[in-house]
Amino acid sequence: MSKEENNNEEIVETEEISEQSQTQQQEEVVVDDSEKFASLDEEFKAKMEAKVQEAENKAQESEDKFLRTHADFENIKKRLEKEKYQAIDYASEKFAKDLLSTMDTLEMALQSANSEGSAEELIEKLKEGIDLTIKNMMTTFEKHDISVVDTEEFDPQVHNAVMQVDSEDKESGQIVQVMQKGYMYKERLLRPAMVSIAN
Secondary structure: OHHHHHHHHHHHHHHHHHHHHHHHHHHHHHHHHHHHHHHHHHHHHHHHHHHHHHHHHHHHHHHHHHHHHHHHHHHHHHHHHHHHHHHHHOOOOOHHHHHHHHHHHHHHHHHHHOOOHHHHHHHHHHHHHHHHHHHHHHHHHHHOOOOEEOOOOOOOOOOEEEEEOOOOOOOOOOOOEEOOEEEEEEEEEOOOOEEEEEO
């Protein structure tokens, strides 16, 4: 074998060794990269799992807050509903309390009528008791914005003309006599006044 062939063989061997070395290095790089990717993949998974857990915790916390707020809202709604019905049920309580003094006055008038004395004295006491009761009732009415319907001029919205009568001192259509008083509650008519009007 010649020197040249020897050299060629050595070059081929060197190239083969070099190729094997490169292949081995590439395999090592691939193994290293695989290990790096595997460790990165594990790290990424761990981070993602932590974020998912954090998101689940926040969602659970938000759901708990929502449920508590909803329960509070329902409780407030029930309480307001109860208070509303109580307000309706006891709306007349103040008026009823104010009527108690009128009842007391009536009872005192009755007691005075049962006392000893002449018929004239008893009638006088009874008149006084009734007068006091009416004054007391009118005070209670004023306190609660209940007023007597004005009967100076006829108004079909607040007066009920039940009859027409001849009158010398009243013009046609004017009120002659009030048979039953009418009452207003603030701006609302409670009962129209029953009146007779002139022909």
